[in-house]
Amino acid sequence: MASNGTIEGSVERHGGLEKLGANNPSFVLQKIQHVVFENRPVPTISPESSDVIIQIKQTGICGSDVHYYNHGSIGKFIVKAPMVLGHESSGVVVAAGSGCQTLSVGDAVALEPGVPCRKCPPCKEGLYNVCSEMAFAATPPFDGTLCKYYTLPEDYCYKLPKHVSFEEGALVEPLGVAIHISRQAKIIPGNSVVVFGAGPIGLLCCAVARTFGATTIVAVDILQSRLDLAKKTFGATHTVVAGAAPSKENAARIIKEANLGTGADVAIDASGAEPSIQTGIHVLRSGGTYVQGGNGKYDINFPIGAITEKELTVKGSFRYGSGDYKLAISMLENRQVDLKSLITARYKFEDAEQAFKDVDSRKPGLIKVLIGGVQDE
Template sequence: MGVNNLSVVLKKKDEIVLENRPVSEPGPHEVLIGIDTVGICGSDVHYWKNGRIGNFIVREPMVLGHESSGTVVRVGSKVTHLKPGDRVAIEPGVPCRMCEFCKSGRYNLCREVKFCATPPVDGSLCQYYTHAADFCFKLPEHVSLEEGALLEPLSVAVHACERARVTAGKTVLVTGAGPIGLCNLLTAKALGATRILVTDISESRLEVAKKLGASHVVCVGGKDAGASAEEIRSSLGAPPDITVECSGAESSVRLAILVTKSGGTVVLVGMGPPEITLPIVDAAIREVDVRGVFRYANCYPTALELVASGRVDVKPLITHRFRLEEAVRAFETARSGEGGAIKVLIQNK
């Protein structure tokens, strides 16, 4: 199809450029999508400023972006559930479909998964993008393409709340009021959690959490874990049944273990340092379950249903919109948090 495909490329650490790349033809089970909206994720910013996340290292130029939606332009010969003109949300990780994890339904743990904008796989922050058709979800007419792009972070929250077994009547602590923490707040509320307390070091983000339905907020900046735990217990009237840790900060992980109710559950969503010091004996003797969370599996349909039904409104998370040509400025805004940035979108319009 030629080379008119403006793409946002991370050339190396600290260097983002716009360049035209070829448009790839869809294979038999793929679709070619005209990208509309891409949200900037913390991982995109991390690759830009650090050149790596753990063992995933940027060794060659890579197209960024994985929170995406768009309109189908062309379909492969074997695709039957989508047609040109369909608006879709793109689930960015495509697994092998054949290993034990894929076959057991936990395909997020597949060792061969190809995930957008995770080295060496190119992302979807471009004008045209080819993707596996079975990982594209058609949007109902009343769900916007912006909301479609936000199904990615919302799916992280759906998976986290499933791993935490959030159900009606539970009391939930969410540590970290960034986009993922706020998505977990919205999801826990939709699942029936009655009291949800959100912590952060930013008062402005806690104000957003209040507007989105948090029953309590606690600013933990400058406080030790003991003081924060006491304030949380006092605010809720009891320890939380469940803590969803979304910051990755060692202090927050420690707080999560110390404050969660005996017999309760802590899920680790935020990605922080590879090794930290934890009060592990406290967790053991109080039987606090500590569970890992990595991306999501089979969560896009649930996330879409939550949005389509009106149970979850992700639109208030959107604070900034930029055109594709303004990508560098968009990334600077996402990194700095300028103007109270929460979710920054880049749009090909």
């Protein structure tokens, strides 16, 4: 293979279906905290379509995967039947319909793991990420990508630049999330940005804010080690250890320590923690923008009075939308974001259960865990 995972030598642009065999090993959540390996059917595509089949090479474990593992649901999405986990993936195209115009067998790709209906008003308006008919990997009732083979339309696969690895390709998904959050915040050059939560998404929000031109980027977390990484690698100019004081007092301390004057231009919550959300509202200047990116409790106490008094703009952010993956690939191609520094552990496919247990137990030092693909026999 070439360095980016493309298959070297002469290959047919389309076809490849006859070479896939009958085995599609998959990592399946059967019920809460009970996972098994199953041999699922190999996906099929119409030979005349513009769909592709990808052999998965790397998959990251996302917080939503762990939440389904532990609770069997996230909000209205409830696991009612066995479901393949995983959605942060990269791989190589092993079969392609004759209608494909942008991809060929052998191409290394990052997967955008949600396909909308393309017909509803949000889709027509370019807001396909909030399509009510979205078929999103590892979101009930749809299977995920922790398997050998997975299929998508070609326009939801993004060719990886030659110097980008499959590991980085798998992390295009969380980078796309961070880009969407930052675009929702409308970060512009010269802005001050406070990011609550220095997990993978929060760290990437810091990096994207830097790329968008923010001059003051404050990372807030309870772990000093993550704050150190935020400052060393991901563009944070200031770091603050989150405190247990009331939210207004915490906000005042952040403003003082980071020299934010009357408050920040933008606050992003990537933690989902109620105290961080409350502090994020109070840390903003009048006319500032707050974006909720992290998932926590569905209902919380929220300082709505501060929103009206300061005339804040408050937005949600859900996955990623039009142009986010394309921009993520561009950032990787231009080496503007260091995704490799997020990776703290790697597991073989057959060790996927242990990987989930380690993430679930909050094993010290873990930030982003990757699971390798099924090896060819």
